[in-house]
Amino acid sequence: MRVGFIGLGDQGEPMAEAIAEAGHELHVWARRPEVMAPFVERGAVGHASAAELAAEVEHLGLCVGSEADVRSVLFDGGVLEALPDGAVVAIHSTISPEACQRIAAEAPxxxxxVIDAPVSGGRRVAQERGLLVMVGGEEAPVSRAMPVLETYGNPVRHLGPIGSGQVVKVLNNLLMNANLTNSHLVLELGRHLGLDRAALRELLLHGTSRSFALSALDDQVIPGKLSAVTGRKDLAVARQFIDGAGSPVDLLDQVVAIALEVREHLDGSLSSTAARS
Known part of the structure; x- marks a missing residue:
């Protein structure tokens, strides 16, 4: 299959590598030519514009940052106009379900x-071709996309109509942020009780408190160096879900508020004292 991929970042890079390794004809475009260069050297087709890429592919994966970025590529970049009839666009970016629904409604x-196919696992898991791929969309385009999604996804789950993948991804990120928050605050408590933070973390990873968030903290997620932008975006969508659900889950609103504060601390924007208040 002729597959295009835009968004060759930390997670998108190994996803694109997986597509090529599976034998698909990979087409790439990036705003910075040096990002494309390693792929072109390994046999991928590089393009001068997103629209030029779109004209040559049957499937296009987008792994860019935000709804505005997705819309910029698809509409401002002339991609939808250039794609051939029957092409599938897979939105891997984490954006709201409503945003995916709006884009899909404009595509016919x-x-x-258009399908939504956000992923979870991070760069290391993407390199192992084991990303969780959460898919929303009509049966026919999802079926056409599966040979591509399965090159980097295990498992790949079709969850329902367009936007369904994003619903599950936001819930995944809410739980991850809650776990990250708890892990950081517990390690800080231990430090204030006179324990070495690194030694405590290593020990807790062998107990029932172990989690992906705890294993990532201070390793992949380093206090003072984590960008809070993604966390703010994901938690804002989660808060919309909570507001819509009503009283059965309204306590989660407090979880979101605390998680946002801790994300700011991990970003280096707040002092340790503020994060503990």
């Missing part, structure tokens, strides 16, 4: 199908 006049 172009003869293009």
């Amino acid at each position: 006049p172009y003869g293009v199908d």
Whole structure:
């Protein structure tokens, strides 16, 4: 299959590598030519614009930062106009379910199908071809996309109509942020009780308190160096879910508030004292 991929970042890079390794004809574009260069050297087709890429592919994966970035590529970049009839666009970016629904509703006049396929696992898991891929969309385009999604995803789950993948991804990120928050605050408590933070973390990873968040903290997620932007975006969507659900889960709103504060601390924007208040 002729597959295009835009968004060759920390997680997108190994996803694109997996597509090529599976034998698909990989087409790439990036705003900075040096990002494309390693792929072109290994046999991928590089393009001068997103629209030029789109004209050559049957499947396009987008792994860019935000809804605005997705719309910029698809609409401002002329991608939807350039894609051939029957092409599938897979949105891997974490954006709101409503955003995916709006984009999908605008695609039919172009003869293009849109699915949402956010992923979870991070760069290391992407390199192992074991990302969780959460898919929303109509059955036919999802089926056409599966040979591509399965190159880097295990498991790949079709969850329902467009936007369904994003619902599960936001819930995944809410739980991850809650776990990250708890892990950081417990390690800080231990430090204030006179324990070595690193030694405590290592020990707790062997107990029932172990989690992906605890293993990532101070390793992949380093206090003072984590960007809070993604956390703010994901937790804002989660808060919308909570507001819509009502009283059965309204305590989660407090979880979101604390998680946002701790994310700011991990970003280096707050002092340790503020994060503990």
